[in-house]
Amino acid sequence: MLSARQFDVMRGSRTIVAGADLRVDSGAALVIHGANGSGKSSLIAALAGLLPLAAGRVLWRGMDVRDDPPRFRRDLAWLGHADGFNGELTVAENLRFAALLGASAAHRNERDVLDRAAVLPLMHTRLNRLSQGQRRRVALARLVLSGKPLWLLDEPTDAIDDSGALWFAACIDDHLREGGTLVATTHRPLPVDAARTRHLHLARGAA
Numbered sequence: 001m002l003s004a005r006q007f008d009v010m011r012g013s014r015t016i017v018a019g020a021d022l023r024v025d026s027g028a029a030l031v032i033h034g035a036n037g038s039g040k041s042s043l044i045a046a047l048a049g050l051l052p053l054a055a056g057r058v059l060w061r062g063m064d065v066r067d068d069p070p071r072f073r074r075d076l077a078w079l080g081h082a083d084g085f086n087g088e089l090t091v092a093e094n095l096r097f098a099a100l101l102g103a104s105a106a107h108r109n110e111r112d113v114l115d116r117a118a119v120l121p122l123m124h125t126r127l128n129r130l131s132q133g134q135r136r137r138v139a140l141a142r143l144v145l146s147g148k149p150l151w152l153l154d155e156p157t158d159a160i161d162d163s164g165a166l167w168f169a170a171c172i173d174d175h176l177r178e179g180g181t182l183v184a185t186t187h188r189p190l191p192v193d194a195a196r197t198r199h200l201h202l203a204r205g206a207a
């Protein structure tokens, strides 16, 4: 379970979130919506520990994430606007590098994941030769292969076409069914299991 208590997020002098409580159980998703500039990226970056909280705490499995950051990072799969790939390396090399860094484990269905992501034909192509959407598909496949229990994703389906969005929504459903936790920001409806999903709407910078 991921929870945050009485937390404030600031950007410059502006309060994005004030005194908020939030809880996302294992097997559940929270999807954050809001207009451009409303604070979605700031909020999710704060949950991931990438932006300091102005007040309050974030707890993962009952532990303040600041108490043991390496342990939190072992469970966390983060995907922001930047994907962290090396453009000079091929898709296969980037995925191997991610596995070496612990960003992905040996996945029981690796080939199947890559196939469904439509990444298999791209395995020997350098990242800087891919389109934005292809690159995002590789990033999402890396995420699925990570096997990590907590996914924090900033606009995961950015640049992805409709079939890719449907594929990724099915991946989210699998993740939740297996007991994973998800928080994602999005501008686009994610067709995920409604019974497991709650929505947070940020209005003019304050939740």
Ligand SMILES: Nc1ncnc2c1ncn2[C@@H]1O[C@H](COP(=O)(O)OP(=O)(O)OP(=O)(O)O)[C@@H](O)[C@H]1O
Pocket: 011, 012, 016, 034, 035, 036, 037, 038, 039, 040, 041, 042, 043
């Ligand atoms: N580095 C920064 N320093 C100061 N203010 C910032 C910084 N980055 C963003 N902001 C401000 O914080 C507010 C929230 O930005 P944020 O990127 O979290 O919004 P968002 O909802 O994710 O937007 P979008 O939908 O456009 O991605 C905006 O008003 C923005 O101008």
